[in-house]
Amino acid sequence: MGDVFVTPDQHVHAHSHSSSPLAAYNYKPSRIKFVGTDEKEKVILLLRRHPITNVRWIGLAVLMVLAPLFISMTGALDFVPVRFQLVGILMWYLITTAFIFEEFLGWYFHVFIITDERVFDVDFVNLAYREISECNIDQIQDVTVRVGGVLRTLFRFGDVYIQTASENPQIEFEAVPNPDGVSKILRELRVEEEQEKLEGRVR
Numbered sequence: 001m002g003d004v005f006v007t008p009d010q011h012v013h014a015h016s017h018s019s020s021p022l023a024a025y026n027y028k029p030s031r032i033k034f035v036g037t038d039e040k041e042k043v044i045l046l047l048r049r050h051p052i053t054n055v056r057w058i059g060l061a062v063l064m065v066l067a068p069l070f071i072s073m074t075g076a077l078d079f080v081p082v083r084f085q086l087v088g089i090l091m092w093y094l095i096t097t098a099f100i101f102e103e104f105l106g107w108y109f110h111v112f113i114i115t116d117e118r119v120f121d122v123d124f125v126n127l128a129y130r131e132i133s134e135c136n137i138d139q140i141q142d143v144t145v146r147v148g149g150v151l152r153t154l155f156r157f158g159d160v161y162i163q164t165a166s167e168n169p170q171i172e173f174e175a176v177p178n179p180d181g182v183s184k185i186l187r188e189l190r191v192e193e194e195q196e197k198l199e200g201r202v203r
Contacts, residue, residue: 022108024048025177038117045114045185049107049175050157057103064096102126112173114182116189119162121171135166138193143186145179162186 026046068089071077077085109124119140123131140162147158152175160173160182176182 022051024050041118042116043113044116044189045112045182047112047114047173047176047182048110050155050177052151052155052157053175054103054107057099061096061100061103064092064099068092112176114185114189116192119164119171119186121173133168133171135162135164135168135171137186137189138197139165140186140190141165143183145183147179160186 024047027044029043029046032043032046072085077088080088105127106124109122109130111120111122111124113120113122116137118134118136121133123133125131142163144161144163145158146161147153152158155177157175157177158179160176160179162171162173163169164171173179173182
């Protein structure tokens with residue numbers, strides 16, 4: 001499968017256009033680079049996991065940043081020579097920076113794309129590896145939305161499971177904003193695809 005690179009515009013829950021590259025819900029983004037797509041293929045939705053899912057690793061990153069300060073305040077490492085302490089702190093912050101960088105890239109480049117022809121799940125593992133699953137709109141057999149828990153209900157995000165007749169029997173959009181809206185768009189695209197097939201047969 002071809003690689004996918006994106007530079008999205010923003011969209012929130014309403015179908016409007018804006019320009020934040022960090023948006024999790026992008027409806028008909030106007031600026032997007034999509035390698036491997038057909039020239040006539042239009043991107044309808046570009047999704048990421050809801051930003052609230054980043055709170056856990058951001059909290060951990062804050063603790064990692066503050067940890068050396070707390071340790072120095074307790075004097076637990078006073079027996080270690082100062083230069084070794086400095087080297088240790090430098091190494092710690094390098095590890096912290098790498099952790100933050102990897103977690104952010106994992107969120108930013110793990111995207112779900114719906115075009116008027118296909119559905120893509122771009123699973124970004126690390127800088128050296130990513131996995132892309134796709135299926136055609138006419139191969140979608142069923143779409144299931146799951147929203148469970150107070151947090152997901154409050155912030156309006158959930159999982160969208162797409163059952164397909166392709167090599168990938170199920171494509172999962174994880175923790176995406178407005179899952180009901182995503183499901184509705186998929187249903188509309190399926191209806192349009194069926195109508196196009198019927199019109200083609202009639203002609």
